[in-house]
Amino acid sequence: MRDRSGSDDLPRSFQTSPPTAAGWETGPAMDDARPCPVPPAPQPGEPLEGAALLRSVAPGHDAVLDAALAELETSGRATDPLAAGAALRAAGIAPERAAAALSQAELRERARIKLGDRVDAMLLTRAGVEQATRWQVAALHAAVLRAAGVEQVTDVGCGLGADTHALAAAGLNVTGIEADEQTAAAAAHNLAGLGRVVHDEADATLARPEGVDPARWGLWFDPARRTGVADATGRARRVSSPQDLRPSLDLVTTLAQRAALTGCKVGPGWRHADIPPGAHAQWVSHAGDLVEAVLWMGPALRPQDDPAPVSPTVPRAGTRSATRLGTDGSVLAHADSSQLPAEGHRVLGSQDEPGTFLVEPDPALSQAGLLGVALGPGDAELGPGVGWGTSDSPAGSAWTRTHRIVELLAPRPKAIRQWARRTEVGDLVVRKHGSTVDPATVRKGVRTTGTRRAILLLTRVGDRQLALEIAPPILSA
Ligand SMILES: C[S@@+](CC[C@H](N)C(=O)[O-])C[C@H]1O[C@@H](n2cnc3c(N)ncnc32)[C@H](O)[C@@H]1O
Structure with a gap:
């Protein structure tokens, strides 16, 4: 087992708390008596690989590499992998390090949304990102x-x-x-x-x-x-x-x-x-x-x-x-x-009709089985376990957005084709929640030659499979 306590060579902005001083009780998992195998250090001139190669391209590890990468950025050549590789090799960077450094640059851009701008100081792996x-x-x-x-x-x-x-x-x-x-x-x-x-x-x-x-x-x-x-x-x-x-x-x-x-x-x-x-x-x-x-x-x-x-x-x-x-x-x-209300909430059966509005909860609420927290007194869940509701009130909440239900349709290709023609659909968005119907089947043969945009939701009421045309959300919380 190796302890890789960090060094202090990162930008200050990254150092949000002091180094730890953790001491561990000994035990087999933490005991030096059962060390992980340490790979031999590469000999001079031998190509780097694995963790050693990764460490060798860490930001701040090699000033020549950092300068060559910065130059690629400013010259706009970073986006052309062939030109970027050639430029790094011309700066004296060994081919395997040049490839690893460019792979890090690509991973940083992929990870930026998830991990923020701190990616610029990080080392990444594809699976890790x-x-x-x-x-x-x-x-x-x-x-x-x-x-x-x-x-x-x-x-x-x-x-x-x-x-x-x-x-x-x-x-x-x-x-x-x-x-x-x-x-x-x-x-x-x-x-x-x-x-x-x-x-x-x-x-x-x-x-x-x-x-x-x-x-x-x-x-x-x-x-x-x-x-x-x-x-x-x-x-x-x-x-x-x-x-x-x-x-x-x-x-x-x-x-x-x-x-x-x-x-x-x-x-x-x-x-x-x-x-x-x-x-x-x-x-x-x-x-x-x-x-x-x-x-x-x-x-x-x-x-x-x-x-x-x-x-x-x-x-x-x-x-x-x-x-x-x-x-x-x-x-x-x-x-x-x-x-959740002790008495539970109303759930529609297959013979019931939905109300005027569809209640679409945030997915965390629905997946946690907590729709009941967001339903009003006259509201109901569309069907057992659907997790979405229906209401006669347009009011949304911090948990829900409501859509007016425009039309109820059978989720069969012929019915959908006729509806699209009759209502002059030009752009069709098909969504699915709680339905077993395949959206591709419903879309089959539908001609969108009209002028309006329509949203079709495949869902169920009770156990009855339905397609609901819904308007865009009334309130986005
Ligand atoms: C989903 S990733 C963790 C991601 C991390 N939370 C993050 O946000 O960057 C799970 C990690 O657990 C590691 N792992 C799996 N089993 C392990 C074990 N028994 N001991 C230590 N690491 C383990 C894997 O190698 C993998 O890197």
Whole structure:
């Protein structure tokens, strides 16, 4: 095992908290008696590879490379890979380093929206960028652990360190553990001056840092969720099943018994039946995108009937919640299942007709099964488990937007073709929620030769498959 404590050579803007001084209890996972194999250092003239190659192209590592990359930017040649590679080699950069540096530049642009401008100082890997948490969402995770009184957090499977960075920025002492060597090297660079990174495969022997009170220790997990099974587009399929998490949910729940609060990020499609007993599950949307669910566990959870108002940073044992974050990460709305009306809400059956308006909730609310929190007295859910509602009132809320229902149609190609011709549709948008009908089938043969734009929603009322023509939203909260 190597301890890659960070150096202090990053720009000051990146150094949001002092270096940590974490000492670890010895135990097999943390014990030098079972070290990870250290690859031999390359001989002079030998090509660099793996983590050594990655470290050699870190911003600030080599002034010649940094200057050559800056020159490419200002001359506009950075966008032409062939010209950029030739220019770096002409500046004396070895081909493998030139390729690695250009790959970093490309990854930085891909990661900028997710990770912010700090990408300019970071080392990245392709898989790490795909799996990293958006920085505005990572800040919420950190706020929850901090609000529970946690002071020291172990981020198990820290990846490139997006969550770890947010934890450190919230003033917590952090240690990231990462099993993949290149990713650990990148994380060590990214967290330099902020926390410790350990390259190791964490297991059930993971011990609490020495001298840390269990009531002040938190665990964060963001398990890898790729199965490695490629879908039709060649990308690994996203899953949200407990068996496919790495580290496993078993390891998460075992270790969670030792800390005050443990958070484990899972896919937003996580089934309610798979929430561990007594845990809290929090669904989060950011800028309108449903991004994750987090399972919170441990003695620091508040009781379900806590008299304090519900809060996005204070999870309750045995409840579900939804948190809607704005683009800048501010909390726009939060709801908890303890707020659901005791008598439940009305759900339409197959013989019922929807009201005048469609109620479209934020996806976090719908996925958390909390539509009932946002429905008014006369409103109803469209069908069992649909998660969208209907109302005779146009009023939206911080959770919902309403659309006038223009027409109800059978979701059959012939009916849709006739409707498109009769109402002079020129541009057709087909949306789908809670329906088993394939949008491609419905669109088949529809001629859009008219002048108006129409939105068709494939959904169901009770168990009846329907297509609703809906107007654009009346109120966007
Ligand atoms: C989804 S990524 C973490 C992303 C990170 N939260 C971020 O925002 O950058 C999960 C990481 O866990 C690592 N991992 C999986 N099992 C592990 C284990 N048992 N011990 C340490 N790391 C592990 C993987 O190599 C991967 O980099």
